[in-house]
Amino acid sequence: NGSLHAGHALFVTLQDIMIRFARMQGKRALWLPGSDHAGFETQVVYEKQLEKEGRSRFDMTPEQLHGEIMEFVLSKKSFMENQLRELGASCDWSRAMFTLDERVIKTVYDTFKKLEDDKLLYRGARIVNWCPKHQTSLSNLETERETRTENFYYLQYGPFVIATARPETKFGDKYVVMHPDDARYKEYKHGDTFTCEWINGPVTATVIKDDCIDMELGTGVMTITPWHDATDFDIAKRHNLPYEQVIDWRGKLLPIAGEFAGTNIKEARGKIVEKLKSKGLVTKIDEKYTHEVPVCYKCSREIEPQVRSQWFIKMQPLAEKALEAEKSGAINILTDQHKKVYEHWLTNIQDWNISRQIVWGIPIPAKICDACHEGFVDLENNITTCKKCNGAVRPDPDTFDTWFSSGMWTFSTLGWPEKNTDLETFHPTDLLETGHDILFFWVARMVLFSTYALNEVPFKHVYLHGLVRDAQGRKMSKSLGNVIDPITIVDEYGVDALRYFLLRHIHPTEDSEFTMELFKGAYTAGL
Numbered sequence: 361n362g363s364l365h366a367g368h369a370l371f372v373t374l375q376d377i378m379i380r381f382a383r384m385q386g387k388r389a390l391w392l393p394g395s396d397h398a399g400f401e402t403q404v405v406y407e408k409q410l411e412k413e414g415r416s417r418f419d420m421t422p423e424q425l426h427g428e429i430m431e432f433v434l435s436k437k438s439f440m441e442n443q444l445r446e447l448g449a450s451c452d453w454s455r456a457m458f459t460l461d462e463r464v465i466k467t468v469y470d471t472f473k474k475l476e477d478d479k480l481l482y483r484g485a486r487i488v489n490w491c492p493k494h495q496t497s498l499s500n501l502e503t504e505r506e507t508r509t510e511n512f513y514y515l516q517y518g519p520f521v522i523a524t525a526r527p528e529t530k531f532g533d534k535y536v537v538m539h540p541d542d543a544r545y546k547e548y549k550h551g552d553t554f555t556c557e558w559i560n561g562p563v564t565a566t567v568i569k570d571d572c573i574d575m576e577l578g579t580g581v582m583t584i585t586p587w588h589d590a591t592d593f594d595i596a597k598r599h600n601l602p603y604e605q606v607i608d609w610r611g612k613l614l615p616i617a618g619e620f621a622g623t624n625i626k627e628a629r630g631k632i633v634e635k636l637k638s639k640g641l642v643t644k645i646d647e648k649y650t651h652e653v654p655v656c657y658k659c660s661r662e663i664e665p666q667v668r669s670q671w672f673i674k675m676q677p678l679a680e681k682a683l684e685a686e687k688s689g690a691i692n693i694l695t696d697q698h699k700k701v702y703e704h705w706l707t708n709i710q711d712w713n714i715s716r717q718i719v720w721g722i723p724i725p726a727k728i729c730d731a732c733h734e735g736f737v738d739l740e741n742n743i744t745t746c747k748k749c750n751g752a753v754r755p756d757p758d759t760f761d762t763w764f765s766s767g768m769w770t771f772s773t774l775g776w777p778e779k780n781t782d783l784e785t786f787h788p789t790d791l792l793e794t795g796h797d798i799l800f801f802w803v804a805r806m807v808l809f810s811t812y813a814l815n816e817v818p819f820k821h822v823y824l825h826g827l828v829r830d831a832q833g834r835k836m837s838k839s840l841g842n843v844i845d846p847i848t849i850v851d852e853y854g855v856d857a858l859r860y861f862l863l864r865h866i867h868p869t870e871d872s873e874f875t876m877e878l879f880k881g882a883y884t885a886g887l
Contacts, residue, residue: 361402361436364443365836366874367828369846370866372447373859374825375793390786391451392773395437397459399721399762404658406432422719429720443847448855457773459765467772468765469725469739471813476737480674483735487590488713490666491656492611496717501801503663505652512649516641518556523578527632528625531559531617532606533583537595540569542580557639560618570595588665607664669733670715679706681811693822695869698799705800714761721759729753767805770818789819796824826870844874857883
């Protein structure tokens with residue numbers, strides 16, 4: 361979706377040396393080039409281009425948007441492949457693959473069906489990370505956390521004091537939760553009800569006793585907003601409590617908020633607090649409350665937890681096999697530090713939401729029932745009515761998370777599930793070389809899918825290179841204006857000078873600076 365930068369030059373240099381060395385040893389070596397459609401990443405890039413043109417994807421049909429992105433991507437793909445050739449990449453271009461090629465899509469669909477057959481796939485209404493700007497759910501790995509200092513509000517809720525940083529969510533709070541062993545509240549029994557004055561008038565609240573409550577935190581009592589908080593959602597599910605959406609998909613308050621309906625939550629917060637103050641329901645405001653806020657890794661917009669029906673993979677059974685592959689020595693990851701990162705992520709893995717509400721990607725081959733919201737995998741496109749309630753069904757409009765298809769790269773490119781010479785000869789491969797920043801995005805997921813689908817590791821060794829950063833330690837980004845074009849260096853100094861500099865001055869496993877001053881200084885000194 362763009363052009364190469366110095367980081368690409370590093371991986372090309374490392375991989376080219378490794379494959380040439382293997383060939384010189386007489387090995388039957390394969391270096392298979394490929395490109396990833398990079399679903400959400402690419403659509404975000406194209407949306408920025410639309411914004412410059414005064415257009416929006418929300419004013420386009422899905423077919424129109426997909427067609428324009430495809431044209432954009434194919435032009436970039438051809439351009440970047442030529443850049444790779446200029447950097448000396450001696451890969452087998454006759455085997456070049458794209459993650460939207462039919463062979464890859466077939467593997468993705470077959471794996472999707474296999475997950476369903478093995479009861480590792482389910483569709484359910486669960487809390488997802490929702491980006492109000494891009495209108496899609498994101499995985500936990502696609503959200504970043506910003507440390508912020510904001511107000512923390514202590515509010516009178518009947519006989520209790522509750523605390524929150526988000527008063528705008530509190531319209532849906534009808535349950536007050538406390539630990540069953542908290543002696544301070546022993547007079548209150550599970551299921552007790554009481555009426556109290558609240559934001560838009562009196563509400564009837566119910567007492568819930570739950571072991572998850574931290575008695576040492578605040579007053580040991582909290583109200584819950586199940587639709588907009590993962591912990592609250594889990595409590596509601598445990599106790600079979602109904603819940604209601606308070607904030608819409610665009611980040612505005614719904615009619616449940618009364619006079620504040622239609623107001624952006626940021627604008628509404630202060631007004632809601634003022635109303636609570638007028639009712640004498642604000643007992644204290646801590647103006648120096650420091651906490652972490654989840655944000656979209658692309659636009660930095662605050663993530664809004666929302667309940668949405670999506671496809672999820674049960675990850676624990678897959679993670680156990682991937683962990684065993686590393687611990688048994690079937691896969692060797694450089695370094696010990698990265699081994700620990702790999703093990704920690706797989707040990708603490710959560711079910712994976714693989715649905716994305718974007719058009720640029722591999723369509724999910726499934727049908728959705730509008731009546732009962734059940735989903736059915738439908739590779740043959742022959743399901744016409746709901747298998748559960750006999751209601752009408754429609755095609756799932758979502759696409760797969762791009763890492764779902766990328767995770768099958770080692771065997772999708774070699775024709776799995778069909779048995780063939782390439783698959784038998786080159787899988788598993790000897791070596792994977794990539795940046796350390798996608799250890800769990802990509803490396804771990806390739807291990808997960810290969811050990812699951814083929815019952816073998818995808819590669820034997822993992823070499824992780826450090827990232828190439830600017831003088832301030834920042835990743836190279838066009839939006840920051842700090843990208844160094846490797847082709848410009850090649851045109852002036854030659855590709856050998858660039859490759860030699862990268863090998864000599866970039867640390868093999870840690871991030872390193874790359875500036876033109878460093879390069880020119882090394883070049884003048886004879887590299």
